[in-house]
Amino acid sequence: MFIHYFESAVFFYSTAIILLSLLLGTFALVKTRNFKLYNHKSDDEDLLRSHLTPGISIVAPAFNEELTIIENVNSLLTLNYPLFEVIIINDGSTDNTLKLLIEQFELEETAYAYIERIKTTPFKRIFKSSNPRYSHLTIVDKVNGGTKADASNAGINASQYPYFLCTDVDCILDRDTMLKMIKPILNSKSRTIAVGATLRMSNSCDIQEGRITRVRPPRSLIPRFQELEYLRSYLFGKLGWSFLNCVPNVSGGLGLFEKEVAINAGGYDGTSHAEDMDLLTKMVTYMINSNLVYKVEYIPVSCCWTEGPPTLKILARQRIRWATGLTQIFVVHRKILFNAKYKKLGLVVFPIIFIFEFLAPIVELLGLIIFFYLCFLGKINWDYALFIFLYTYTFSIVISTLVLFIDNLVKRQYKSFGEVMKLWVLVLIEPFIYHPLSIFFSIYGYIKFFILKDIKWGTMTRQGFEIKPEIQNSNA
Amino acid sequence: MNFSSLLEEIIFFFSFVPWIIRLAIGFIVFNLLVFLALFFSTYFLIRKKKRQEAHYLAYEKAYKDAIHKVLANANVLSASSILDRFETQFGRLTSVKYEEINNALIDLVTADPKLYSCNNYTPLIDGLKIKKYLERKLDFSKTANRLKAMKQLSSLKITVSDSKILPFTFSKNTPIRKGARTAYVVISNNNPFKFFELSDNQMNEWDQINLLQQLELHHKGNLPNFSNWIKYSKDPSQIIFSVRAIAHFRQQGATEGLLQLLATDNHMIREEVIRAMASLRITDGEDKLKEIYSSQPRKCQVAIIEALAQIYSMRSLDFFVDTLRITTNAELKKVLLEAIYSYGIAGREVFNNLLLTAKDFDLIILNHIKHPLNKSKFSDLNNRLSPGKEVFDYAPLEQPSPLSLL
Numbered sequence: 001m002f003i004h005y006f007e008s009a010v011f012f013y014s015t016a017i018i019l020l021s022l023l024l025g026t027f028a029l030v031k032t033r034n035f036k037l038y039n040h041k042s043d044d045e046d047l048l049r050s051h052l053t054p055g056i057s058i059v060a061p062a063f064n065e066e067l068t069i070i071e072n073v074n075s076l077l078t079l080n081y082p083l084f085e086v087i088i089i090n091d092g093s094t095d096n097t098l099k100l101l102i103e104q105f106e107l108e109e110t111a112y113a114y115i116e117r118i119k120t121t122p123f124k125r126i127f128k129s130s131n132p133r134y135s136h137l138t139i140v141d142k143v144n145g146g147t148k149a150d151a152s153n154a155g156i157n158a159s160q161y162p163y164f165l166c167t168d169v170d171c172i173l174d175r176d177t178m179l180k181m182i183k184p185i186l187n188s189k190s191r192t193i194a195v196g197a198t199l200r201m202s203n204s205c206d207i208q209e210g211r212i213t214r215v216r217p218p219r220s221l222i223p224r225f226q227e228l229e230y231l232r233s234y235l236f237g238k239l240g241w242s243f244l245n246c247v248p249n250v251s252g253g254l255g256l257f258e259k260e261v262a263i264n265a266g267g268y269d270g271t272s273h274a275e276d277m278d279l280l281t282k283m284v285t286y287m288i289n290s291n292l293v294y295k296v297e298y299i300p301v302s303c304c305w306t307e308g309p310p311t312l313k314i315l316a317r318q319r320i321r322w323a324t325g326l327t328q329i330f331v332v333h334r335k336i337l338f339n340a341k342y343k344k345l346g347l348v349v350f351p352i353i354f355i356f357e358f359l360a361p362i363v364e365l366l367g368l369i370i371f372f373y374l375c376f377l378g379k380i381n382w383d384y385a386l387f388i389f390l391y392t393y394t395f396s397i398v399i400s401t402l403v404l405f406i407d408n409l410v411k412r413q414y415k416s417f418g419e420v421m422k423l424w425v426l427v428l429i430e431p432f433i434y435h436p437l438s439i440f441f442s443i444y445g446y447i448k449f450f451i452l453k454d455i456k457w458g459t460m461t462r463q464g465f466e467i468k469p470e471i472q473n474s475n476a
Numbered sequence: 477m478n479f480s481s482l483l484e485e486i487i488f489f490f491s492f493v494p495w496i497i498r499l500a501i502g503f504i505v506f507n508l509l510v511f512l513a514l515f516f517s518t519y520f521l522i523r524k525k526k527r528q529e530a531h532y533l534a535y536e537k538a539y540k541d542a543i544h545k546v547l548a549n550a551n552v553l554s555a556s557s558i559l560d561r562f563e564t565q566f567g568r569l570t571s572v573k574y575e576e577i578n579n580a581l582i583d584l585v586t587a588d589p590k591l592y593s594c595n596n597y598t599p600l601i602d603g604l605k606i607k608k609y610l611e612r613k614l615d616f617s618k619t620a621n622r623l624k625a626m627k628q629l630s631s632l633k634i635t636v637s638d639s640k641i642l643p644f645t646f647s648k649n650t651p652i653r654k655g656a657r658t659a660y661v662v663i664s665n666n667n668p669f670k671f672f673e674l675s676d677n678q679m680n681e682w683d684q685i686n687l688l689q690q691l692e693l694h695h696k697g698n699l700p701n702f703s704n705w706i707k708y709s710k711d712p713s714q715i716i717f718s719v720r721a722i723a724h725f726r727q728q729g730a731t732e733g734l735l736q737l738l739a740t741d742n743h744m745i746r747e748e749v750i751r752a753m754a755s756l757r758i759t760d761g762e763d764k765l766k767e768i769y770s771s772q773p774r775k776c777q778v779a780i781i782e783a784l785a786q787i788y789s790m791r792s793l794d795f796f797v798d799t800l801r802i803t804t805n806a807e808l809k810k811v812l813l814e815a816i817y818s819y820g821i822a823g824r825e826v827f828n829n830l831l832l833t834a835k836d837f838d839l840i841i842l843n844h845i846k847h848p849l850n851k852s853k854f855s856d857l858n859n860r861l862s863p864g865k866e867v868f869d870y871a872p873l874e875q876p877s878p879l880s881l882l
Contacts, residue, residue, distance in 0.1 A: 011496055018503070037620045038651050040627055045586065050685040052720070110850060111843035115806045128849040135851070187682035384497050391500035394507035401514040408518055412525045420522065 003370055010367055011388070017356055018395050024240030025402050031239050032300050032406050038187075044179045047186075048082055054186075055083040055161030056178050056256070061151030062169040063091040063144065068307075070104050072169050075210025077137060081178040085136045087158055088169060091151035092144025101139055106131040114140075118153040118267030121145035126158065148252065149268035149275035156259060156267055165256045166276075170307055172202055172212055173254070177303040181256040184297035192295045193258045193283050196250040198234040200413075201227040202305035212305050215413040217423045222315055223308035225434040228400060228426050235300055235406045236399060241349075242298035248349045250296065252276035254304040261286060261294075272332070274325025281333055284345050300410045316441050323445020326358055361442035393431060400427040532576050538565070539580035547584075547594040558596075558603030574609050581606075582631045589693070592633055607634050614640055619652060626659035633694060635663050645671065654679075658686050662694045672705045672714065679713045687717065688724060696725075703730035706737055716748050723752035735761050738768070746772075747779045754783035762787060766795050778811050785815035793822055810841050814852060817845050 047053050058076055062069055069088075076086045090098045101107060112126035120142065127139035140158050145151060152166055163185070165178060174180075177197070185192040203223040206214035218224040234251075241247045250257070252275060265282040272278040280296065287294035309315040330337065330350075337354060339346035374380050404420055407413065414420050426434075490498060542565055546558055559569075566573055581600075585591045601607055613625040614636075622644070629636060641663060644656035657677070661668045671677050679687070691699065702718040702725075709715050719737070722730040737749050738761065753761050765780045772780065781799075784792040796819065800812045813830070816823045831842050844850055 015499075037623070040624065042582070042586075042627060042631065046685060046689050050689060051724070052681065052685050052688065108849065111840060111847045112850065113806070113810055113837070113841040113844040115810075130849065135849075183682065185681075186685065187680055189678075189680060384493070387497050387500045387504070390504050391507075394504050394511065398507045398511050398514065401511055401518070405514045405518045405521070408521050408525070412522060412529075416526075417519055417522045420518065 003374070006366070006370060010363065013363060014392055017360075018392070020352070020356065021236075021395070021399055024236060025399065027240040027243035028236050028300075028402075028406060031243050031298070032235075032409055035300055036409070039183065043183060044080075044176055047179050047182065048080070050082075053082050054163055054182065055085075056081060056182065057155075057159030057161045057164045057259075058084060058086045058178075059089070059152055059155035059159060059164050059166050060087070060169040060171075061089040061091050061148050061155065062093065062097055063148075063151070064093045064095045064097060065169050066093075066095045066097045066100055068170050069097050070100055071207075071210050072172070073101065073105070073137070075172050076167075077134060078175065078210060079173060079178060080175045083161070084178060085138060085160065087138045087140060087155045089140045089142060089151040089155045091142060091148075091154075098139070098141060102127065105129045105134045105137055105139075107139060112158070114158055116157055117263050118157055120150050120154045120157065120270065123154055123157075145270055147270055147272065147275065149272055149278075150270035152275070153267045153270065156262060159259065162259055163256055164259050164262070165254070166252065167254050167304065168252070168306060171199075171253055172205075172207060172210065172305045174301075174303045175211065177254070178256075180299060180301050180303060184299060185256070185258075188295055188297070190293040190295045191258070191287075192297050193261045193287060194247075194250045194280055195256040195297045195299065196234070196238060196247065197254055197299050197301050197303040198407075199230055199251055199253045199304045199306055200302050201230070201308040203308055203310065205305060214415075215302075215305075217414065217419055218308065220310055221426075222312060223310060224423065225426055225430060226308040226315075228403075228423055228430065229434070231407055232400060232403045234298070235403045235410075238298045239300050239406075242296065244344070244348070245295055246344050246349045247280070247296040247298055248353050249274075249277040250280050250298075253306050257283070269332070272325065272328055273321050274329050277325070277329050278332070281329065281336070281345070285333075285336065285342065288342055288345065300406060302407075302411065302413060312437075315437075316444075319438060319441035320445040320448060323361075323442040324449045326353075327446055327449040330354060330358060361439045361446075364439050365443055396431055397427050400424070400430075528572075531572070532579075535566070535576060536580060539577050540584060542566075543577075543581055543584060543600065546596050546600050547591055549596055552595050553599050553603070555599050555603035558600055559605070562604060569604065571609075574604075574606070577604065578606060578610075578628050578632070582628065585632065601632065601634060606632065607636065610634065611636060611640055614644070619649060622652060623655045626655045626663075630659045630662040630690060630694070633662060638664055638666050654683055658683065658690060661687065661690050668695070669700045672700075672709070672718075676711075677714055678711055679717050684713075684717045684720065688721065691721065691725075699725055699727075701729065702727060703733035706730070706733050712742050712745055715742075715745050719745065719748045719752045723755035726756065728756060731756065731758050731760065734758065735764065738764060743773050743776055747776050750776060750779040750783045754779075754786040757787050759787055759789045762789055762791060766792070769795075769799065774805075774808070777808060781808075781811045781815050785818055788819070790820060790822065793819055793826065796823075797826060806837065806841070809838070810845070813841055814845050818852065 058079070060072075060076065065072070073086065073088060088101065090101070106129050107127035108130050110126050110128040114123050114126065116123070122143045124141045124143065127141065129135065129137050138158060140154050142151065142154050145154075148168075155166075156164055163182070165181070167173065181195045181197055184195050200215070201218045201223045202212065203218040203220065204216045205212050206216070218227055238247055238249070255276065257279070261283050262279060265279070265286040267279070268275045269278045269282075284294065284296070309318050333350070336342045336346045337350045342350075371380075401424065404424060408420065414423075490501075493501075542562060546553060546561070562569065562577075569577070591597060607629075610625045610629050613621050617625070626641070626644075641656055641660055644652050645660055647653045647656065657671045660671065699721075702721045705718040706715050706722070709718065715737070719734070721727075722734065734749050734752055734756075735758070738746060738753075740746055740749070750765065753765070762784060765783060769777060769780050781796070784795065793816070796812050796816050800809060800816070803809050803812060813827065816830075817827045819826075827842070827846070831839075831846075834842050845852075
């Protein structure tokens with residue numbers, strides 16, 4: 001009896017996901033069309049020339065990043081924007097991160113009135129460069145707080161401009177990132193408190209002087225799966241949700257936020273493992289509580305390239321942390337779920353994330369267990385099972401193909417259709433290889449949170465960027 | 477098996493399967509169709525973009541060279557001879573070629589605005605029938621192309637008759653309406669500033685940036701008096717724009733209007749007025765600013781301190797010191813101390829005395845301010861107002877008062 005009800009429930013659950021996805025896909029297409037319609041290539045020039053363009057502080061925490069720190073800071077310093085500063089937070093690195101920074105950028109310890117508007121672990125000192133070339137670089141040195149959130153808060157405290165762009169120090173940003181991301185804030189009737197953009201994998205891309213010169217799909221399988229997953233998450237999920245002003249999360253890898261609202265909302269939660277979703281939830285809650293009209297926007301432009309976990313072990317660590325983070329969000333902000341007081345956040349965003357993201361791995365695992373149990377009993381109607389399987393499988397192919405279409409509609413990132421195909425091929429095998437792994441990591445994350453009570457941030461081991469032979473030769 | 481028997485078999489199969497399976501099969505067919513459509517669309521999209529990029533890359537330099545040759549010619553060329561030159565070199569001018577030529581021309585005039593005044597600039601526009609091409613796009617194309625045409629018309633400084641652009645300035649489509657109104661400022665020969673009179677002319681930050689850019693590029697010599705609109709406009713965003721324009725274009729005649737506007741209830745307008753007073757160095761308003769300081773929200777208080785420091789009349793030092801004495805907020809203290817530090821010899825003396833007695837965080841603030849590697853809030857503000865150079869030539873510290881500069 002239970003199995004019969006479970007089967008029907010799962011069918012309706014997956015049909016609901018499919019209908020929701022159809023809706024999101026339509027919204028994502030409309031948003032992309034509007035973006036193409038109302039953005040002109042001369043907009044960047046107008047912003048560069050204007051004295052009304054607001055200043056942006058780039059906040060990038062660094063913990064043991066000696067392998068890539070110099071190239072990444074150089075990359076941030078060459079961004080194209082009329083008024084910005086780069087704030088690197090050395091979060092108690094135990095390697096040579098700080099030493100390398102001091103040597104490379106001619107840093108000096110500077111008296112600095114650090115006003116702690118958001119509480120963090122103790123701040124130690126500020127470094128600034130004596131070389132005018134790096135005059136907009138600030139290094140905040142602090143005691144390790146254990147999370148990226150704590151370090152980001154210190155960066156926000158030290159920032160001086162009204163907007164801050166939060167990124168990871170290992171991310172390579174497109175030179176026009178800030179020009180692209182500030183536009184939705186400026187071109188809005190209501191107050192836009194956060195803007196997100198698309199992240200991709202930097203693995204296998206050509207990088208010169210901290211800039212992506214040629215985008216390629218990652219050669220290794222795991223980062224390539226992630227490229228597809230990221231594109232789906234940004235160009236389908238978040239972009240679609242932004243049509244309804246229901247963006248659940250602006251990625252920690254790249255997000256532009258209004259500083260005043262972020263500070264009033266309490267900044268990042270230093271103990272959170274999903275600090276990005278936590279911050280946005282708090283900012284939106286603050287706006288709702290203050291009866292202020294707000295907007296959270298997403299642009300379909302690829303602005304940021306990050307090194308994806310190259311091995312299964314590192315991927316597992318990252319995904320388990322994401323799962324514990326998501327659980328933490330629902331525990332900490334439980335009063336928002338299904339609460340009409342929080343409007344769209346309480347009645348749309350949180351319920352949908354809870355039902356279709358948080359519960360999905362549990363439903364899928366239960367489904368697998370029941371499937372194997374029925375196989376064992378020989379109770380599977382294989383003819384019908386094939387149709388049910390094809391029903392969801394073909395839909396997942398449609399969604400991923402739609403995402404690749406949107407990506408190319410916005411900008412042709414890969415040189416040829418062949419490279420797009422390299423990514424597309426993974427669409428066919430993803431449900432059998434990558435997706436089960438994601439379920440396993442999520443379930444393990446939930447177990448760690450609820451049963452083992454073991455929550456650690458963990459580190460992401462970087463390989464560093466591949467330097468092209470000719471550059472190595474010239475350096476030699 | 478022929479088609480009809482296959483169809484019969486499918487219908488027979490359908491009539492016996494449960495409705496869930498029927499639904500699933502329906503979705504599978506739908507998915508396959510959508511997939512095929514998306515897959516081939518992606519293929520053709522990539523192919524089209526690749527060809528367009530390759531074509532423009534191949535011809536960009538040739539277009540720019542041909543344009544340069546025409547513009548650099550000392551003799552005024554006839555429109556027909558210019559068209560002949562281009563058609564001989566590039567063949568018949570199709571819409572793809574028009575787009576590429578327009579882009580090349582915009583790149584050139586943006587990089588070197590002097591090209592607008594070349595003898596052959598108008599013959600080039602006439603000869604290539606660019607105006608006609610863009611007017612046709614305004615009349616017959618979709619929204620995106622219309623917006624693009626408006627941008628291109630204003631970038632190329634091509635004036636068109638009001639009948640072509642006016643209908644769009646009242647369009648229900650907001651981006652078209654705003655785009656048309658901004659373009660109208662440049663491309664109308666009639667009354668380019670007529671939309672400032674309208675009450676529905678709401679402007680967000682982006683509209684303001686765009687419009688200010690157009691005014692800067694195309695109307696610097698014949699600007700209207702913006703103080704008219706700060707008096708009569710009902711829309712706060714338009715008032716803010718007018719105040720910003722007054723400050724940006726240094727319309728000293730607007731002083732009285734700005735001082736009156738200081739009494740507004742809207743603190744966002746007030747903050748902008750205070751910043752404009754600073755830009756114009758309106759000494760008459762100094763006492764008023766000090767008077768209202770204590771009743772202002774934080775943003776306006778910061779603006780007042782910065783304005784008094786920028787006005788630099790040497791009459792505000794006592795105000796800074798008195799305010800500092802009663803201020804508990806660390807950020808305000810920092811701004812006040814920066815103001816004192818930049819306030820001439822007298823200010824520097826006060827600052828040094830404070831340095832002798834200050835303790836704890838106050839001492840850190842003082843050390844922060846005097847450290848040469850920490851950028852001053854005021855120099856930053858100056859850079860913002862006029863990127864790359866100081867707006868005001870601050871009087872050297874040796875001079876007791878910079879009032880003589882006014």
